[in-house]
Amino acid sequence: xxxxxxxxxxxxxxxxxxxxxxxxxxxxxxxxxxxxxxxxxxxxxxxxxxxxxxxxxxxxxxxxxxxxxxxxxxxxxxxxxxxxxxxxxxxxxxxxxxxxxxxxxxxxxxxxxxxxxxxxxxxxxxxxxxxxxxxxxxxxxxxxxxxxxxxxxxxxxxxxxxxxxxxxxxxxxxxxxxxxxxxxxxxxxxxxxxxxxxxxxxxxxxxxxxxxxxxxxxxxxxxxxxxxxxxxxxxxxxxxxxxxxxxxxxxxxxxxxxxxxxxxxxxxxxxxxxxxxxxxxxxxxxxxxxxxxxxxxxxxxxxxxxxxxxxxxxxxxxxxxxxxxxxxx
Amino acid sequence: xxxxxxxxxxxxxxxxxxxxxxxxxxxxxxxxxxxxxxxxxxxxxxxxxxxxxxxxxxxxxxxxxxxxxxxxxxxxxxxxxxxxxxxxxxxxxxxxxxxxxxxxxxxxxxxxxxxxxxxxxxx
Numbered sequence: 001x002x003x004x005x006x007x008x009x010x011x012x013x014x015x016x017x018x019x020x021x022x023x024x025x026x027x028x029x030x031x032x033x034x035x036x037x038x039x040x041x042x043x044x045x046x047x048x049x050x051x052x053x054x055x056x057x058x059x060x061x062x063x064x065x066x067x068x069x070x071x072x073x074x075x076x077x078x079x080x081x082x083x084x085x086x087x088x089x090x091x092x093x094x095x096x097x098x099x100x101x102x103x104x105x106x107x108x109x110x111x112x113x114x115x116x117x118x119x120x121x122x123x124x125x126x127x128x129x130x131x132x133x134x135x136x137x138x139x140x141x142x143x144x145x146x147x148x149x150x151x152x153x154x155x156x157x158x159x160x161x162x163x164x165x166x167x168x169x170x171x172x173x174x175x176x177x178x179x180x181x182x183x184x185x186x187x188x189x190x191x192x193x194x195x196x197x198x199x200x201x202x203x204x205x206x207x208x209x210x211x212x213x214x215x216x217x218x219x220x221x222x223x224x225x226x227x228x229x230x231x232x233x234x235x236x237x238x239x240x241x242x243x244x245x246x247x248x249x250x251x252x253x254x255x256x257x258x259x260x261x262x263x264x265x266x267x268x269x270x271x272x273x274x275x276x277x278x279x280x281x282x283x284x285x286x287x288x289x290x291x292x293x294x295x296x297x298x299x300x301x302x303x304x305x306x307x308x309x310x311x312x313x314x315x316x317x318x319x320x321x322x323x324x325x326x327x328x329x
Numbered sequence: 330x331x332x333x334x335x336x337x338x339x340x341x342x343x344x345x346x347x348x349x350x351x352x353x354x355x356x357x358x359x360x361x362x363x364x365x366x367x368x369x370x371x372x373x374x375x376x377x378x379x380x381x382x383x384x385x386x387x388x389x390x391x392x393x394x395x396x397x398x399x400x401x402x403x404x405x406x407x408x409x410x411x412x413x414x415x416x417x418x419x420x421x422x423x424x425x426x427x428x429x430x431x432x433x434x435x436x437x438x439x440x441x442x443x444x445x446x447x448x449x450x451x452x
Binding site for chain 2: 001005006008009010011013016018021024025026027028029030031032033034035037038040041042044045046049050052053056057059060061062063064065066068069072075076079080082083084086087090091092093101102104105106107108109111112113115116118119122123125126127
């Protein structure tokens with residue numbers, strides 16, 4: 001990519017022969033033509049696919065760079081065509097055997113080639129980039145440790161800490177984990193409770209538990225807001241293709257939890273949900289959590305105005321990094 | 330060779346549709362940030378060559394001449410005229426209005442900073 005950027009600035013321009021000057025002119029007029037197309041494509045993509053980002057960038061006029069170039073490049077291109085017309089008319093070295101038109105066309109082709117190589121390389125990198133973070137993380141098994149943190153499955157010794165952390169993170173919420181509840185749920189499916197520790201202190205956790213058919217029926221008819229309200233027989237000890245449903249109980253972090261550790265927790269949650277193709281139930285208790293589930297196609301299962309709602313969704317949603325909730329659901 | 334060769338060569342560059350198709354695969358916000366960075370770099374590199382080209386054309390004095398055999402040779406030169414058409418693309422690029430905030434490199438930096446700021450808030 002760096003070599004292509006060098007060529008973008010200087011191809012045909014360092015110690016140029018007469019022929020190179022004409023090639024450089026062809027390169028120039030082609031880039032002015034191509035730039036207009038590029039800016040219009042980027043503008044259209046951003047406004048259509050990322051309108052929130054565009055609104056954010058438009059504040060303080062920082063989107064002007066894009067907007068301006070959807071227009072001015074056409075004027076630059078028109079001026080470039082004048083340059084080409086004059087260059088063809090006034091070229092004084094026809095006797096060299098190479099026509100001005102041929103050389104200008106060679107330069108224009110050189111731009112097209114460079115532009116295609118640059119974007120081809122870029123999109124190849126982006127493909128790896130945007131598919132990798134969660135996917136590659138989710139291929140790793142816990143525990144995963146950083147410099148000062150570790151993400152691991154909770155052990156029974158962590159259950160009291162998880163309950164205390166939950167009380168801190170969700171003040172005023174009634175339906176919280178208890179050690180007895182965790183014994184029933186995490187005791188049955190230990191991979192369902194993931195914790196983050198920083199310097200031996202719990203700073204985050206996530207819980208996803210598989211349901212039996214009886215458990216799913218209980219959720220659907222009983223306005224169940226937490227697995228703690230379920231009987232032991234309602235919970236399964238594995239997630240696989242035959243699992244009818246899972247209860248995505250919680251994901252929450254203290255403010256100071258490492259970003260990298262958060263990503264790993266999410267990757268592991270995604271891995272569990274991706275393997276599951278039945279229904280997912282969730283009962284967010286915060287506005288952020290509620291927005292998260294409603295923007296991912298979850299539908300409310302219950303409508304009691306004075307209580308948190310249970311939402312359901314059939315099948316896994318494709319997680320888009322960068323749109324996850326920043327705080328707790 | 331006719332000017333058609335130039336028209337054909339121009340149409341070889343990526344069209345908005347082709348680029349939009351590729352962009353459609355950039356789904357994550359972080360992917361958009363990475364694209365915005367690369368896009369700004371590429372356009373900055375291309376912008377840098379415009380005054381360079383104008384200078385090179387101007388500094389190649391006898392390449393573009395009117396054919397009439399008038400003297401002196403200096404009066405036949407049209408290199409600055411062609412350089413001026415090329416340089417037209419750089420006029421707004423280096424506009425010093427608003428305390429330098431209209432220089433296109435500065436504008437692209439503000440754009441990129443805002444994109445990164447947006448992504449940072451959501452990662």
